[in-house]
Amino acid sequence: MRNFLLGIVFTLVIIVVAGLLAAQTGYVDFRADQKPSALETKVAMKAVDASTDRHASKTSNPIPANEENLVAGAKIYLDNCAGCHGEPSDPESEFGHSFNPPVPQFFKDPPDMSDNENFYIVQHGIRWTGMPAWDHTLSTAQTWEVVTFLSAIGKLPPAAQKVFESPALPADLPK
Ligand code: HEC
Numbered sequence: 001m002r003n004f005l006l007g008i009v010f011t012l013v014i015i016v017v018a019g020l021l022a023a024q025t026g027y028v029d030f031r032a033d034q035k036p037s038a039l040e041t042k043v044a045m046k047a048v049d050a051s052t053d054r055h056a057s058k059t060s061n062p063i064p065a066n067e068e069n070l071v072a073g074a075k076i077y078l079d080n081c082a083g084c085h086g087e088p089s090d091p092e093s094e095f096g097h098s099f100n101p102p103v104p105q106f107f108k109d110p111p112d113m114s115d116n117e118n119f120y121i122v123q124h125g126i127r128w129t130g131m132p133a134w135d136h137t138l139s140t141a142q143t144w145e146v147v148t149f150l151s152a153i154g155k156l157p158p159a160a161q162k163v164f165e166s167p168a169l170p171a172d173l174p175k
Contacts (some may be wrong), residue, residue, distance in 0.1 A: 074160040084096045
């Protein structure tokens with residue numbers, strides 16, 4: 001029994017050392033233009049969901065989904081999130097697809113987490129992905145506004161849809 005346990009410990013040590021060696025000698029591929037492996041997608045996604053579920057405070061969203069708040073949320077989204085997460089005129093952002101893992105495209109596939117979980121993710125970001133933490137740049141009220149917007153993204157009133165019709169940047173900005 002003792003030898004069996006020692007064998008397991010030895011095998012685990014070898015696996016860890018081999019992993020560290022592979023990383024230190026350049027065998028880990030850090031390119032973002034590769035598709036995430038099936039293992040990464042499955043394990044990492046589950047881990048993010050589980051961690052969000054565990055850590056997100058159960059606070060309920062204080063910002064009701066009325067027209068005024070959805071317009072405010074749409075503006076915050078357009079200014080800060082649309083470049084990565086897409087907008088009605090660009091629901092499959094090429095830029096968003098250039099990340100690893102790719103950025104979820106909310107106008108094609110709306111976020112399905114609860115408001116308190118979306119709030120937690122927007123505030124804290126998701127490390128090892130391109131999702132930034134917004135707690136230094138958006139106030140708590142603005143974060144709830146954009147969360148309210150996210151939950152209503154498939155059923156926006158015309159006034160909120162209109163936010164996306166006014167050009168964010170002059171079309172002829174030099175590249
Ligand atoms: C620089 C690109 C980038 C910007 C800008 C960005 N995000 Fe993200 N976001 C990501 C990436 C990448 C992920 C996916 C991480 C993953 O796969 O776990 C993500 C994930 C999310 C998620 C979780 C989605 C889900 O269903 O798992 C939410 C919610 C979110 N972002 C909201 C926002 C909001 C709101 C803003 C603007 C305030 C924003 N993001 C700005 C890159 C970005």
